Amino acid sequence: MSVEPQATCTVTLRVNGTEFTSAVEARLLLVHFIRENLDLTGTHIGCDTSNCGACTVLLNGEAVKSCTLLTIQADGGEVETVEGLEQNSVLHALQEGFFQEHGLQCGFCTPGMLMSAKALLAANPSPTEAEIRRGISGNLCRCTGYVNIVKAIQYGAATLRGETAVGTQAPSTKELSQSHA
Amino acid sequence: MEPEAPPVIRGFGHSVRRKEDPRFIRGQGNYIDDIKLPGMLYMDIVRSPYAHATIKRIDTSAALKAPGVVAVITGQDLAAAGLAWMPTLMSDTQMVLPTDHVVYQSQEVAAVLAETRYAAADAITLVDVEYAPLEPVIDPFQALEAGSPLVRPDKDTKSNHIWHWEVGDRAATQTAIDNADVVVTEDIYIPRIHVASIETCGCVASYDRVSGKLTVWMTTQAPHAIRTVFSLVSKIPEHKIRIISPDIGGGFGGKVPVYPGYVCAVVAALTTGLPVKWIEDRSENLQADSFARDYHIHAELAADKTGKMQALRIKTIADHGAADAAANPSKFPAGLFSIVTGSYDMPMAHVEVDGVYTNKPPGGVAYRCSFRVTEAVHAIERMVDCLALKLDMDPAELRMKNFIQPEQFPYKSVLGWEYDSGNYPAALTKALDKIGYAELRTEQLEKRARGELMGIGISTFTEIVGAGPSDTFDILGIKMFDSAEIRIHPTGSAVVRIGVQTQGQGHETTFAQIVAEELGLTVENIDVEHGDTDTAPYGLGTYASRSTPTAGAATAMAARKIREKASHLAAHLLECSVDDLEWIDHQFQVKGAPERSKSMTELAFAAYTNHPRGMEAGLEAVCYYDPPNLTFPFGAYIAVVDIDRGTGEVKVRRFVAIDDCGTVINPMIVEGQIHGGLTMGLAPALYEQIWYDPQGNMHGGTLMDYLVPTSMETPSWETDRTVTPSPHHPFGAKGVGESATVGAPPAIVNAVVDALSHLGVTHVEIPMTPPRIWKILQDKGVAL
Numbered sequence: 001m002s003v004e005p006q007a008t009c010t011v012t013l014r015v016n017g018t019e020f021t022s023a024v025e026a027r028l029l030l031v032h033f034i035r036e037n038l039d040l041t042g043t044h045i046g047c048d049t050s051n052c053g054a055c056t057v058l059l060n061g062e063a064v065k066s067c068t069l070l071t072i073q074a075d076g077g078e079v080e081t082v083e084g085l086e087q088n089s090v091l092h093a094l095q096e097g098f099f100q101e102h103g104l105q106c107g108f109c110t111p112g113m114l115m116s117a118k119a120l121l122a123a124n125p126s127p128t129e130a131e132i133r134r135g136i137s138g139n140l141c142r143c144t145g146y147v148n149i150v151k152a153i154q155y156g157a158a159t160l161r162g163e164t165a166v167g168t169q170a171p172s173t174k175e176l177s178q179s180h181a
Numbered sequence: 182m183e184p185e186a187p188p189v190i191r192g193f194g195h196s197v198r199r200k201e202d203p204r205f206i207r208g209q210g211n212y213i214d215d216i217k218l219p220g221m222l223y224m225d226i227v228r229s230p231y232a233h234a235t236i237k238r239i240d241t242s243a244a245l246k247a248p249g250v251v252a253v254i255t256g257q258d259l260a261a262a263g264l265a266w267m268p269t270l271m272s273d274t275q276m277v278l279p280t281d282h283v284v285y286q287s288q289e290v291a292a293v294l295a296e297t298r299y300a301a302a303d304a305i306t307l308v309d310v311e312y313a314p315l316e317p318v319i320d321p322f323q324a325l326e327a328g329s330p331l332v333r334p335d336k337d338t339k340s341n342h343i344w345h346w347e348v349g350d351r352a353a354t355q356t357a358i359d360n361a362d363v364v365v366t367e368d369i370y371i372p373r374i375h376v377a378s379i380e381t382c383g384c385v386a387s388y389d390r391v392s393g394k395l396t397v398w399m400t401t402q403a404p405h406a407i408r409t410v411f412s413l414v415s416k417i418p419e420h421k422i423r424i425i426s427p428d429i430g431g432g433f434g435g436k437v438p439v440y441p442g443y444v445c446a447v448v449a450a451l452t453t454g455l456p457v458k459w460i461e462d463r464s465e466n467l468q469a470d471s472f473a474r475d476y477h478i479h480a481e482l483a484a485d486k487t488g489k490m491q492a493l494r495i496k497t498i499a500d501h502g503a504a505d506a507a508a509n510p511s512k513f514p515a516g517l518f519s520i521v522t523g524s525y526d527m528p529m530a531h532v533e534v535d536g537v538y539t540n541k542p543p544g545g546v547a548y549r550c551s552f553r554v555t556e557a558v559h560a561i562e563r564m565v566d567c568l569a570l571k572l573d574m575d576p577a578e579l580r581m582k583n584f585i586q587p588e589q590f591p592y593k594s595v596l597g598w599e600y601d602s603g604n605y606p607a608a609l610t611k612a613l614d615k616i617g618y619a620e621l622r623t624e625q626l627e628k629r630a631r632g633e634l635m636g637i638g639i640s641t642f643t644e645i646v647g648a649g650p651s652d653t654f655d656i657l658g659i660k661m662f663d664s665a666e667i668r669i670h671p672t673g674s675a676v677v678r679i680g681v682q683t684q685g686q687g688h689e690t691t692f693a694q695i696v697a698e699e700l701g702l703t704v705e706n707i708d709v710e711h712g713d714t715d716t717a718p719y720g721l722g723t724y725a726s727r728s729t730p731t732a733g734a735a736t737a738m739a740a741r742k743i744r745e746k747a748s749h750l751a752a753h754l755l756e757c758s759v760d761d762l763e764w765i766d767h768q769f770q771v772k773g774a775p776e777r778s779k780s781m782t783e784l785a786f787a788a789y790t791n792h793p794r795g796m797e798a799g800l801e802a803v804c805y806y807d808p809p810n811l812t813f814p815f816g817a818y819i820a821v822v823d824i825d826r827g828t829g830e831v832k833v834r835r836f837v838a839i840d841d842c843g844t845v846i847n848p849m850i851v852e853g854q855i856h857g858g859l860t861m862g863l864a865p866a867l868y869e870q871i872w873y874d875p876q877g878n879m880h881g882g883t884l885m886d887y888l889v890p891t892s893m894e895t896p897s898w899e900t901d902r903t904v905t906p907s908p909h910h911p912f913g914a915k916g917v918g919e920s921a922t923v924g925a926p927p928a929i930v931n932a933v934v935d936a937l938s939h940l941g942v943t944h945v946e947i948p949m950t951p952p953r954i955w956k957i958l959q960d961k962g963v964a965l
Binding site: 025027028032035036039040041042043044045046047048049051052054081082083085086091095098099100102104105106107108109110111114129132133134136137138139140141142143144145146147148149150169170171 | 195196198199201202203204205206207208209210212214215217298299376377378379380381428429430431432433462463464684685686687848849850852853854856857858859860861883884885889891892893895897898
């Protein structure tokens with residue numbers, strides 16, 4: 001069955017646990033539905049070719065690039081965005097990992113990275129560094145060089161396995177010896 | 182009762198977790214496209230498919246009839262308002278929208294305003310533009326030939342030559358080269374690249390007709406300078422313009438210029454009276470925003486037979502595209518390229534650069550680099566390796582032999598810079614030890630015997646950042662000072678406002694640490710604000726690694742003004758003379774009686790509740806800091822690469838980076854900056870390039886073919902540091918944001934050349950893509 005791009009369609013989605021029923025243009029990208037219709041602006045747009053991954057969300061538990069899906073393709077689905085990670089004022093282990101391991105700088109790629117990482121850990125709770133790098137290879141970061149993103153995901157993975165995550169950054173109260181002018 | 186433990190100040194040297202992160206990890210950042218105002222229109226831009234063409238006709242009638250379309254702006258509309266052209270930061274001019282002539286592919290031709298984003302995007306396809314193609318000027322060398330078509334017929338010179346700039350002693354350099362035992366010569370092209378910050382550019386412009394105030398939220402690294410330029414161009418009084426730079430998703434130099442889209446959005450907001458949003462697509466960002474590099478360098482390095490350098494001569498053609506829209510300080514058309522003598526005690530040098538117009542997007546901005554320093558470092562670090570190869574010397578040994586020695590600082594370079602401080606042998610020694618240089622050379626010999634291609638490359642760079650002293654550094658006449666304002670509240674918390682603008686560097690954390698260190702307040706109780714011209718003190722913005730050297734210094738000096746006033750409050754409360762006080766452990770103590778002390782929190786309260794008669798109430802200060810000199814961070818980088826003889830793929834197996842940026846405020850943030858900088862050094866060395874075919878069609882205009890490194894290509898960087906404080910900076914910091922981008926590419930190139938040198942290879946151009954390397958392997962008969 002085909003539908004005209006500007007035809008109005010009614011969709012029902014659950015986003016971060018809340019159900020929304022909306023009339024949308026058939027051509028409306030999922031990322032625009034999330035950002036513009038629901039005002040969940042944590043999901044970002046960084047390219048127009050599905051390369052950067054800043055728009056990554058989970059659709060039925062799977063990481064997808066929401067700039068490459070029509071909203072109507074997500075009809076009936078369960079969407080999770082970065083805003084859904086924190087539960088009852090407790091950060092998700094991955095959010096804590098990114099904070100503790102300095103896994104972000106400008107923060108623009110971060111929501112997409114978090115969602116890709118969440119999907120990765122759901123499928124593989126104990127990934128190797130190589131598996132983490134492959135898991136986020138659809139998400140571009142221009143600031144961090146990925147080193148601390150890998151560590152942040154390792155931190156989050158350890159926490160989710162019920163272990164006490166041991167960060168690699170110095171505790172923020174530790175003095176370093178260095179000369180000052 | 183136990184005495185209370187002193188508060189943990191967490192000043193310099195603490196890896197304080199970032200104060201900006203809680204909002205970013207929750208998706209609560211406020212980036213430009215997150216701003217939504219009631220009644221807001223969306224703007225989209227019609228762009229030229231041709232690199233060079235005459236515009237015969239623009240028909241907007243179909244677009245204007247399209248549903249949701251409110252207006253279409255063309256160059257003729259802007260010309261009527263005197264706004265078809267705008268000044269660039271380099272005192273050149275650039276079209277906002279053309280009236281009759283397009284000069285690069287993807288140039289802005291018309292702007293469509295509509296009620297929704299999709300309606301605007303639909304309508305740009307309905308604007309009918311009739312072009313008459315002209316012969317494009319693509320090669321900058323051909324552009325200089327007599328009879329070349331003109332890119333800028335509006336210029337009186339009737340030439341594609343923009344400017345000539347030179348420094349050094351031409352005749353003495355010629356003599357030194359003539360008399361040298363050895364001269365190595367190389368042509369080095371530093372390709373056009375693009376910063377490709379993950380957030381593209383955009384703005385929301387809003388005009389309040391009642392108050393007459395224009396507010397523009399925009400992706401800018403320099404909001405105050407933008408406000409002044411907007412006021413000068415539009416004649417709107419400057420106090421009626423407010424520029425807000427919200428959270429910025431990466432800048433790297435690409436968000437310094439004013440792009441035509443910003444101007445169109447502002448004009449649209451002023452004329453419609455409605456807020457207007459403009460957000461670039463990625464393809465528009467890559468295809469039309471200011472590029473970086475594009476330097477065609479001819480380099481000669483002369484030495485005696487022992488390897489002691491005698492002279493350096495550089496001639497460069499700088500391809501600036503259709504306008505000199507670089508963001509250099511006004512007096513430096515080639516930026517700080519004259520740092521090209523590098524870390525070496527060079528007796529003589531001469532450098533000349535010629536800027537050229539071509540039919541490509543305008544620019545010459547930075548790519549995470551302080552004003553053409555990357556080009557300079559690439560040239561000298563490549564030439565040192567060429568010399569080592571020619572002399573059959575180890576490249577580390579040759580560097581050690583020619584380094585400026587620690588006791589020579591402050592060092593006056595032959596091209597006029599005064600290097601503030603450095604210890605180059607220490608940094609290189611540390612890098613060699615950390616990577617295990619001798620063992621790697623042994624491994625390389627073994628591998629070579631087996632036919633495997635492995636190389637080790639060194640780069641020992643000197644940066645030049647922190648622009649800059651007001652006698653020589655200005656942008657459009659505005660001196661390149663920077664500023665900070667600190668207000669201490671009665672209960673001992675503080676707000677700090679700075680003239681620079683974070684784009685991920687972590688200013689909200691590190692600038693709080695500066696104040697914590699200087700005043701003894703805790704980091705948690707200090708908030709840093711920036712990016713709003715209505716509240717922040719005037720500053721020139723964040724680029725060229727200048728924030729800590731300039732605004733960081735201003736913050737420390739403002740804090741010291743506060744401490745000075747606080748000393749009088751302490752003397753009043755402790756009933757002693759100011760001369761009897763000393764500042765120890767972040768508080769004032771009576772000399773010899775440490776139990777008699779006052780903390781800044783106590784003094785802040787007194788400033789509002791118990792100040793002596795005759796003293797002004799309050800505890801705040803402002804500083805506009807004019808740096809006495811630039812700062813000169815440096816580093817020693819070593820790359821180890823393996824080359825696949827079957828595919829030509831270069832794999833960076835290890836990369837050790839020893840950086841020295843003087844005093845470190847937050848080690849975690851400094852290391853993070855270096856990780857990112859190294860990755861933006863890896864990128865042009867191996868992957869990224871924008872190039873044009875003879876018709877001026879751009880290649881590399883989307884992220885499908887402009888290859889930003891992913892986590893798969895990026896190695897696990899190994900970092901360490903030495904600390905050589907700047908003697909002229911208030912707390913010895915030098916800046917670090919760009920060192921790694923500047924230093925990394927030649928280390929990787931040198932490693933690749935080293936892997937191939939036994940085959941007679943002396944130079945490889947970047948990006949060193951598999952096809953380019955495979956071609957060399959094929960030519961040398963070693964491809965599998």
